[in-house]
Amino acid sequence: MDFQSRILNHFNASIDTKTYASEVLPPFIEVASQMMVQCLVNEGKVLACGNGGSAGDSQHFSSELLNRFERERPSLPALALTTDTSTLTSIANDYSYNEVFSKQIRALGQPGDVLLAISTSGNSANIVQAIQAAHDRDMTVVALTGRDGGDMASLLGQDDCEIRVPATSTARIQEVHLLVIHCLCDLIDEQLFGSAN
Ligand SMILES: O=C(CO)[C@@H](O)[C@H](O)[C@H](O)[C@H](O)COP(=O)(O)O
Numbered sequence: 664m665d666f667q668s669r670i671l672n673h674f675n676a677s678i679d680t681k682t683y684a685s686e687v688l689p690p691f692i693e694v695a696s697q698m699m700v701q702c703l704v705n706e707g708k709v710l711a712c713g714n715g716g717s718a719g720d721s722q723h724f725s726s727e728l729l730n731r732f733e734r735e736r737p738s739l740p741a742l743a744l745t746t747d748t749s750t751l752t753s754i755a756n757d758y759s760y761n762e763v764f765s766k767q768i769r770a771l772g773q774p775g776d777v778l779l780a781i782s783t784s785g786n787s788a789n790i791v792q793a794i795q796a797a798h799d800r801d802m803t804v805v806a807l808t809g810r811d812g813g814d815m816a817s818l819l820g821q822d823d824c825e826i827r828v829p830a831t832s833t834a835r836i837q838e839v840h841l842l843v844i845h846c847l848c849d850l851i852d853e854q855l856f857g858s859a860n
């Protein structure tokens with residue numbers, strides 16, 4: 664297959680995945696946005712974590728809350744747990760990579776905070792442990808997953824919300840995760856700061 668055909672295949676697969684996701688995800692995205700708004704109104708914060716591309720997604724989300732999305736408004740409290748290399752390397756070195764997020768959550772998480780846990784497979788052990796730590800801290804969890812939801816899906820409780828992308832390719836799932844993150848940012852701004860076009 665020539666390169667341009669490969670590129671076209673990627674575009675078409677991404678479009679198809681997003682079209683299918685648009686038929687199933689909106690109710691879950693709405694609920695997740697309401698959970699985050701409730702948390703922020705009650706002076707809570709959103710902690711976010713993920714590995715690889717999903718680490719980037721965590722940072723993308725937290726920067727849009729802390730700084731801005733598409734309108735002028737006050738900064739909102741969010742923190743990506745993926746950025747402090749001293750903390751990440753010392754926890755991984757002294758304990759285990761599986762604990763790099765959970766130890767931060769046990770220190771920083773407060774009751775009423777929300778954890779945004781991102782994994783395309785739903786099986787990353789450090790994300791699973793992050794969810795367990797969040798529950799121990801009386802936090803709720805918004806989980807962005809894919810495939811069959813993996814181990815994360817079975818850990819979630821009725822106060823949590825899973826947004827599971829109906830796809831199997833990591834890249835395609837990540838592309839929808841980013842769209843979901845932008846939907847969450849828009850809905851949070853809309854609920855907290857009123858109508859904008
Ligand atoms: O971005 C990509 C692949 O598109 C990779 O960096 C990917 O995020 C990494 O392999 C992650 O470790 C995958 O973890 P997960 O999504 O299964 O939790």
Ligand SMILES: [Zn+2]
Pocket residue numbers: 716834837
């Ligand atoms: Zn990627």
